[in-house]
Amino acid sequence: xxxxxxxxxxxxxxxxxxxxxxxxxxxxxxxxxxxxxxxxxxxxxxxxxxxxxxxxxxxxxxxxxxxxxxxxxxxxxxxxxxxxxxxxxxxxxxxxxxxxxxxxxxxxxxxxxxxxxxxxxxxxxxxxxxxxxxxxxxxxxxxxxxxxxxxxxxxxxxxxxxxxxxxxxxxxxxxxxxxxxxxxxxxxxxxxxxxxxxxxxxxxxxxxxxxxxxxxxxxxxxxxxxxxxxxxxxxxxxxxxxxxxxxxxxxxxxxxxxxxxxxxxxxxxxxxxxxxxxxxxxxxxxxxxxxxxxxxxxxxxxxxxxxxxxxxxxxxxxxxxxxxxxxxxxxxxxxxxxxxxxxxxxxxxxxxxxxxxxxxxxxxxxxxxxxxx
Amino acid sequence: xxxxxxxxxxxxxxxxxxxxxxxxxxxxxxxxxxxxxxxxxxxxxxxxxxxxxxxxxxxxxxxxxxxxxxxxxxxxxxxxxxxxxxxxxxxxxxxxxxxxxxxxxxxxxxxxxxxxxxxxxxxxxxxxxxxxxxxxxxxxxxxxxxxxxxxxxxxxxxxxxxxxxxxxxxxxxxxxxxxxxxxxxxxxxxxxxxxxxxxxxxxxxxxxxxxxxxxxxxxxxxxxxxxx
Numbered sequence: 001x002x003x004x005x006x007x008x009x010x011x012x013x014x015x016x017x018x019x020x021x022x023x024x025x026x027x028x029x030x031x032x033x034x035x036x037x038x039x040x041x042x043x044x045x046x047x048x049x050x051x052x053x054x055x056x057x058x059x060x061x062x063x064x065x066x067x068x069x070x071x072x073x074x075x076x077x078x079x080x081x082x083x084x085x086x087x088x089x090x091x092x093x094x095x096x097x098x099x100x101x102x103x104x105x106x107x108x109x110x111x112x113x114x115x116x117x118x119x120x121x122x123x124x125x126x127x128x129x130x131x132x133x134x135x136x137x138x139x140x141x142x143x144x145x146x147x148x149x150x151x152x153x154x155x156x157x158x159x160x161x162x163x164x165x166x167x168x169x170x171x172x173x174x175x176x177x178x179x180x181x182x183x184x185x186x187x188x189x190x191x192x193x194x195x196x197x198x199x200x201x202x203x204x205x206x207x208x209x210x211x212x213x214x215x216x217x218x219x220x221x222x223x224x225x226x227x228x229x230x231x232x233x234x235x236x237x238x239x240x241x242x243x244x245x246x247x248x249x250x251x252x253x254x255x256x257x258x259x260x261x262x263x264x265x266x267x268x269x270x271x272x273x274x275x276x277x278x279x280x281x282x283x284x285x286x287x288x289x290x291x292x293x294x295x296x297x298x299x300x301x302x303x304x305x306x307x308x309x310x311x312x313x314x315x316x317x318x319x320x321x322x323x324x325x326x327x328x329x330x331x332x333x334x335x336x337x338x339x340x341x342x343x344x345x346x347x348x349x350x351x352x353x354x355x356x357x358x359x360x361x362x363x364x365x366x367x368x369x370x371x372x373x
Numbered sequence: 374x375x376x377x378x379x380x381x382x383x384x385x386x387x388x389x390x391x392x393x394x395x396x397x398x399x400x401x402x403x404x405x406x407x408x409x410x411x412x413x414x415x416x417x418x419x420x421x422x423x424x425x426x427x428x429x430x431x432x433x434x435x436x437x438x439x440x441x442x443x444x445x446x447x448x449x450x451x452x453x454x455x456x457x458x459x460x461x462x463x464x465x466x467x468x469x470x471x472x473x474x475x476x477x478x479x480x481x482x483x484x485x486x487x488x489x490x491x492x493x494x495x496x497x498x499x500x501x502x503x504x505x506x507x508x509x510x511x512x513x514x515x516x517x518x519x520x521x522x523x524x525x526x527x528x529x530x531x532x533x534x535x536x537x538x539x540x541x542x543x544x545x546x547x548x549x550x551x552x553x554x555x556x557x558x559x560x561x562x563x564x565x566x567x568x569x570x571x572x573x574x575x576x577x578x579x580x581x582x583x584x585x586x587x588x589x590x591x592x593x594x595x596x597x598x599x600x601x
Contacts, residue, residue, distance in 0.1 A: 048496050074499040081500040087493050091598060100511075101501030142417050146501045 001025065001182055003150065007044055007054040016040055016206035018054075022327060027176050027183045027196050029214070031226075032203035038186045039084075041153040041203070045184070046081050047074035050067035058149055080148030086135035088127035094138050095123040095266045101146025113141045116178060117171055133164035137171060144179065151183045157192060169195055193218070194235065194276055195360055215274070219324040230278040232315060233358075236260075236324050240269050249351065254298065255321025261295045261351045265359055278327035279315060283348045286337065296349040300325060302341050307331050318347055325349075375576070381548055382556040383576060389464055389552055390532035393472035394479075394525055401476060401524065402514075405483035429478040435541025438470055442542075466543035467550045471532035479528040486520020487513070518595045526588035530581055553577050 003022040008015070017035045022028055030038045031334040043049040045056060047063065050071060056077070063072045086096050098114070114120045127135055133354055143151060156172070157165045173196060176183060176322040185196060193200060193214060198360055202210040215235040217223055223290055227233065230311045238252040241259060250265040252273065288297045300318040307314035315336040318325040325347055331369055337346070375383070426434055442449040443461045452458045460466035490513050497566060498508045514521075536554040543550040545559060553573055560570035 046500055048500070073505075074496070075502045075504055077500075078502075079500060083493070083497060085493070087497040088493075089494060089498070089512060100498065100503070103502070111448070142501065 001059050001147070002057070003045075003059075003182060004055070004057040005041075005045065007041070007051045007056070009040065009044060009051045010051070011037060011040055015045075018206070018208055020107055020208060020211065021202060022184070022199075024180060024255065025180055025182050026198035027172075027185050029193050029197035029200040030184060030186045030203055031193055031197075031200050032188060034188060036203045037206040038188075038313055039154050040083070042154055042184060042186055045070060046079050046256075047077050048081075061149075063342055078147070078149045080143035080146055080151040080211055082136070082140050082143050082151065082153040082160055084155045086127070086139035087169075088130075088138055088142070090127055092126075093123065094119060094125055094127070094130070096143050097127065097138055097142050098122065098123075100142060103147070109145065112336060113144055116174060117141045119195070125277045130162070132160050133167045136160065136164075136168060140171070140175065144368075148181065150181050151160040151179075153183060153185045155186050155188070157187075157189070170326075194274070194358070202308055219326070229311065229313070230280070232326055232328060233276045234279070234324055235274060236277055236325070238323070239272050240265060240267060244270060249295075256325050258296065258298055258316045258321050260349065261298075262354045263352065274360040275306040277325065277349065277354060277356055278358075281350050281353040282325060282327035282330060284316065284327055284333075284337065284339065285346045285348060288346050289348075292348070294348045295351050296347075298325075298347045298349065300345055301340060302343050302345060304341055305334065305339060307334065320347065378556070379572065379576060382551060382573070383429075383580070385464060385550075386533055386552040386580070387550070389467045389471055390529050390535075392465075392468040393475060393532045394529045396468070397472040397476055397479060397528070398521075398525060401479040401483055401528075402521075404493060405480050409484045409487040417484050423480055423557070424477045426474050431474060431535070431537025431539075432541050434473060435470060435538035437540065438473070438542040440586070442466070442469065446573055460543070462543050462546060462550065464549055467535075467539050468532075470538040470542050471535040471573075474535050475528035475531040476536055478531055479524040482524030482527055483517065483520050486523075488515045490516045519592050522588055522591045522595060526584055526591075530584050531583070533577070533580060553580075 003020070005018055005020045006078070007018045010016070014037055015034070018041060025345055030041060038286050040049060051064060051066065053066045055062070055066065058077070062068075062070055063077045086178045089100065092100065095110075098110060102110075111120070114123065115138060119134065119137050119141060119176060122130060122134060122138065126364040127138070130138065136159075140156065157168055160168065176196070176198075184348075185192070187193060187197075197214050199212065199213045200210075202217055203206055204286050210220070210222050215237050218235040224232070236252075236254075238254055238260070241251045243250050243264065246262040249261050250263070252260040252262060254260050262275065267273060285297070298320050300320045302316060303319050303324075304317040305314060312330050312332070313328050314331045316329065316334070316339060318327060327347060329368075404423060408416070438460075441444065441447050442452075444450065444453055449460060452460075460469050494506050494512055494516070498512050499505075503511065510545055512534065533552075534554060535552070536558070539550065540555060540558070545551050545555045551559070553576065557570050557573040557577070560566040560573065
């Protein structure tokens with residue numbers, strides 16, 4: 001399933017001009033500031049708004065083509081949409097809502113989806129009697145049961161409080177694994193990006209800035225504006241080499257002889273995991289210290305270093321095998337160690353500082369996720 | 374308990390008001406929909422025209438009906454000629470007069486209710502594969518039920534009380550166009566029939582009160598059902 005989108009639309013001040021080619025099943029995050037045009041993009045895809053020009057192809061189905069005057073109405077596009085608020089129909093029960101978009105009302109698929117989303121117990125209630133998280137789960141189920149060719153999700157967690165968000169993460173992760181359709185997920189949250197997205201599209205001022213693997217973009221310059229200066233991080237994706245049950249740690253293979261020990265990840269050996277490593281948790285040394293408490297001392301080469309005059313910190317970009325790491329050290333230390341690009345150093349990473357929230361166990365095939373808990 | 378005369382007037386009133394409301398309801402929904410959802414040149418004029426019966430003296434409406442819809446009227450003569458339908462001096466004419474007078478009240482209530490329906494819900498229904506027609510009948514209309522009920526009962530009550538347009542257009546014919554208010558008027562005109570007039574007055578109050586109570590109950594039920 002491919003999705004080809006070329007769109008133009010004037011949205012007040014912003015001129016939306018998008019050219020995207022999505023090949024993936026799994027979750028593609030549309031990431032950007034509020035007002036960057038993310039929601040408009042999926043509204044245009046769904047047919048709720050009309051582009052000024054362009055073309056939208058889902059697989060080989062043309063749903064919009066300005067040149068040929070084709071503009072399928074939303075109900076003919078077969079696109080599921082999960083809105084920011086749940087938009088459940090207040091006069092239908094949960095079951096009625098779930099059934100609304102179904103053509104074949106076989107009980108199995110309803111039960112499967114209800115079970116997947118944990119809403120089996122709620123079928124006879126009305127939306128008003130549900131919590132925000134439950135409403136959003138029903139809305140997801142309703143969209144899925146309409147048998148869509150692709151699923152759009154517009155910040156489905158944005159209207160929920162923190163505990164409800166946490167409650168919903170596993171369901172969405174599970175979902176991406178179970179259903180075999182592309183999901184476009186609009187978000188401006190780094191956490192959601194880390195936890196849910198396989199691919200990402202960075203949007204700014206109505207344009208696509210970057211499109212690709214989450215880790216590649218996250219670790220690039222393009223994402224720096226989204227990361228607070230005190231909390232710059234990289235995403236690292238690697239396979240689990242081994243577990244140490246004695247110390248409750250897991251070892252990631254960063255390269256042939258490069259290992260990174262982290263708190264235990266509940267996933268089998270050889271499965272791929274993703275984790276966030278904060279720059280403030282990496283320090284640099286010229287020679288590996290002997291008899292140190294730090295388990296991870298990894299040979300790295302300096303790729304780049306940036307500092308701004310009015311801050312005390314200096315951000316060093318490092319390469320370890322295939323992986324990018326970032327270290328935030330003081331400018332004083334950087335000057336005293338006389339660090340410059342191209343030279344070899346050792347990065348000390350405090351394994352214990354990698355929190356559970358920063359780990360996502362990403363099972364093979366690479367699009368499937370499971371949270372490490 | 375009630376005399377034959379009273380029963381006849383009561384039943385006629387219910388028949389006239391019931392038909393007036395029943396036949397104008399679909400048109401009222403359509404007009405309310407257009408006014409609630411569309412912007413077009415001349416919308417203010419249409420809106421004013423629909424509200425006109427609310428502010429015109431009923432006798433003016435009766436007169437206009439007489440010259441347009443009467444047997445000799447511009448439209449009425451054609452209707453009679455082509456379809457054999459005649460509104461003049463019949464209970465159908467009374468229903469027509471009542472419908473016109475009550476129409477703005479009905480449109481107002483339905484329109485307010487339509488405007489309150491969240492268009493986002495309709496969009497959601499569209500993405501679930503529903504045609505605009507299905508969306509209207511499964512989402513919009515059910516969510517408008519409280520307004521529909523309120524509008525219908527209001528129009529029904531207004532129809533029950535209709536006097537001026539009716540007596541002007543279809544006169545005061547016992548058993549045909551003599552509804553409760555007209556019957557009461559006849560008694561008031563007749564010396565020594567004060568008691569009969571008072572009885573009809575009581576009946577009118579009871580019917581109107583019952584209509585309002587039923588409306589209130591139904592609206593409450595609908596709101597509970599819609600979880601509003």
